[in-house]
Amino acid sequence: MESFDVAIIGAGVVGCAVARRLTLDGARVVIVEKALDVLDGASKGNSAILHTGFDAPPGSLEHKCIAAGYKEYHEIAGRLGLPILRSGALVLAWDLEQLANLPDLVDKAHRNGVADVRMLSVEEIQSREPYLAEGVCGGFEVPGESLIDPWTTAHAYVLQAILNGAELWRGTEVLDGRLTAGAWTLETGKGELRAKRVINCAGLYGDLIDQRLLGRADFSITPRKGQFVVFDKAASDLVSAILLPVPTKTTKGIVICRTIFGNVLVGPTAEDQPSRVDASTARETLMALHDRGKKILPALADCEVTATYAGLRPASQFQDYQITMHEEGTYVSVGAIRSTGLSAALGIASHVADLIGTRDFADDPIAEPLIPEPNRLSAYHARDWQVSGYSSIVCHCELVTDREIEAALSGPMPPATLDGLKRRTRVTMGRCQGFHCTAELARITAGRLRRPIVCGDA
Amino acid sequence: MPEQIATKENVTVAVVGGGTAGLALASELMRLKVGKVVVLEREAEAGGVPRHCGHYPFGLREYARLMKGPDYAKRNREAAAALGVDIRTGTTVTKLHPGGELGLSASAGTTTLSADRVVLCTGVRESSRAERFIGGDRPDGIVSTGALQSMVYLEGIRPFRQPIILGSELVSFSAIQTCQHLGIRPVAMIEEMDRLIARRPLGLYLLVKSMPLYTGITNPRIIGRERVEAMNFIDRTGQAKRIAADGVIVSGRFRPESALMRDGHLEVDPGTGGPVIDQFGRCSDPAYFAAGNLLRPAETSGFCRQEGIETARRVAHDLERGSTVDQGVVRIRTADPALRFVVPQRIDLSGATGGMTHLYLGLNGPVRGTMAATAGAETLWKGRLNTQPVRRTRIPLDGIVRAAPAQDVVVGRRA
């Protein structure tokens, strides 16, 4: 039976970040992920905003992790080749009641240590966002809110862990586990493994994993769906900052922002549901989001819709993250990382590392960790098609070259599904949604994906 | 290191897109001996959409023969090559700059190309599931007709066995034909409009094939975790239906491939989704022209070919005489909910001849009655129409141009 210092359950963005941190700290790590590929749960679909934490509850664990995560992201992004689009955010009031709430929100931001948040005049707002609909009453800016690539980010974390010695077991579900003689035995779909410590990063299934392994859970997950409408690239001329509404008690509300891939996104909704897998969209909701977008930016009416999708937040009955130690420090449950996990992941990882300490890891911290070279997919940075030597562009809408696809397929963490290939290269993610390239992709990937693009034999 | 001065290539006409229209246009320009003509085509081979359509009917109008798409594309390609057109495949146009300068990407790297005139012939694609707000899950196995055709005819791949077809346009029937090629059996055709969009005899074809047709359906939803499992919808009687299928063919609702224009400086018409042109096919920047399906969704290949040839003559004329565009331009608009678009959207009143003879109308719904084109109080044309959406619908344009209206021309039904 293989044995490890740490077993991480779940390869969402949080599990990937924790794996990276603990590997670099010297632990022998295994990441066990039940899906065929990483990022198949909550981390599959989000707004991709790197939050400053300006609006998090002051003093919360969530705020602490976001602030630390934000800081570390900026420290490592250059080295890992992770693009950041510092768009800033504008919180906009559309009526007098909302306007009256702004000073409190600015004050909260300052208490959260985000000192550059400041009120703007209506004229300033209009000159920065000339396509904004009429009727804005006021607002403030959060210059540090940024846009990132939600997938490449997590890929870079887990790739760095793998490069530096961690193991990634995909398509492997953790079924059960027991603590004997100071170490855990995990029963997985691919047999048993031993680990001194277990970190539960199972996202939407966090409470179920606690139940299975500890026999109890201190929180329960109620998935909260968020649907999105994505507009085609031409729309990105219409908006500069992340446009946020004044939040209410229950929701942060619908955001309109660019994506780092060059699109414009409107969403997410916030819909509680029992299902942990149902990320389906509903036409009436999508049309309402579309209307909402046009209300804020009227020129969106003439822009094409590129994609629609939904993500599920691992929300619980608590507002704050639920990160707790159990069984004499041999087990950490990283639960309820609801709607800020992309921003907070690195901060969560440091928090977990602090909780468990590094005393009993196999090795010393790695002084000069190897650095992965994930693909850079940002529309605001140089892309592969701008470099000579590819033989063809396969996906014309997103300008993805055969060279990028080949690199993903033969890389250290090859995709197992078309979804995985999309997240690594952006193929079929553009306006035609596969009209032009699906056939060629089916040929290129034949025999190379665990779940093939086509089901037929032919 | 010595400073590198990039030598910029200059051509007389650059044609963006080597499909039916682009190849016909470039060939005609060679016949007219305008100078250096290049076709920039992003695929590995020129020919356009027909190259992917291994079925009939193509070529009836131009070659007086019933041909399959790939044979037809080959013939167009060879004709152009024989005339000396410089066809550059694997070359993607990534940016349109004012005055006819193009950003290109190819295996050798990124370059710019300058042309006295650029003609955009980038064609159409079908609209995606997202563009139609089709809700539900996001499993594998959802393809357009175009993607299906490429899989079946170019790659010999069978993506599913029993798909459901969404849409009932002519191209939806091409999808059935394509399926048959590899023994795929579509289980049903569903349509959100309240009747079959293709002409009626094709409805009989469905009867013969005993394939169920549901028109007037609402709220289509795709069901399936990893692969498509079923399609849910509400039928016209209000009943919830579920049809088991292992794939969905999202067909038709063509839209111009106009991303380059939207990303650049050329004016785009929200109605067609393509560039705004005048009766010579000239865009808002007079160095740019456009032809083929990019102008409007969507016509047959034969139509686009003819349009390419005619546009070539207009471009040649323009090169010879110099652009006439500054002489005063009047817009043509629609003010009728039944009309989706008009092409051309502007008329050049310089008195130059040889422009389009017809105004092409796109419809939102059936039109039966008197249609008129007016400029202020003046009626420039009036006539009766009895037509449906997705049918070719045109009204005469020469009279309107000859009248030289002083203000915008508005097209709509007469009460």
Ligand SMILES: Cc1cc2nc3c(=O)[nH]c(=O)nc-3n(C[C@H](O)[C@H](O)[C@H](O)COP(=O)(O)OP(=O)(O)OC[C@H]3O[C@@H](n4cnc5c(N)ncnc54)[C@H](O)[C@@H]3O)c2cc1C
């Ligand atoms: C609509 C929406 C918008 C959002 N916007 C933002 C944003 O703009 N900025 C931001 O910072 N955050 C945002 N978030 C939040 C962020 O996406 C989440 O906080 C984050 O993805 C949570 O990651 P996770 O790793 O905890 O969970 P997950 O991604 O769900 O990862 C858990 C993993 O565990 C695996 N697993 C479960 N059970 C088992 C088992 N038994 N054995 C093995 N593996 C198992 C799952 O397959 C899964 O891969 C948003 C979220 C949503 C849904």
Ligand SMILES: Cc1cc2nc3c(=O)[nH]c(=O)nc-3n(C[C@H](O)[C@H](O)[C@H](O)COP(=O)(O)OP(=O)(O)OC[C@H]3O[C@@H](n4cnc5c(N)ncnc54)[C@H](O)[C@@H]3O)c2cc1C
């Ligand atoms: C699925 C489908 C089935 C059809 N079936 C039939 C049929 O049976 N019979 C019939 O008569 N008509 C049919 N048609 C219509 C017919 O294909 C079109 O009318 C015809 O191809 C239009 O010619 P075009 O030149 O305008 O566009 P296309 O033939 O589509 O050519 C456009 C070309 O531009 C290239 N291009 C686009 N952007 C760029 C860029 N940025 N850089 C470089 N190159 C670029 C494309 O690769 C393509 O080769 C069908 C169309 C579709 C989509």
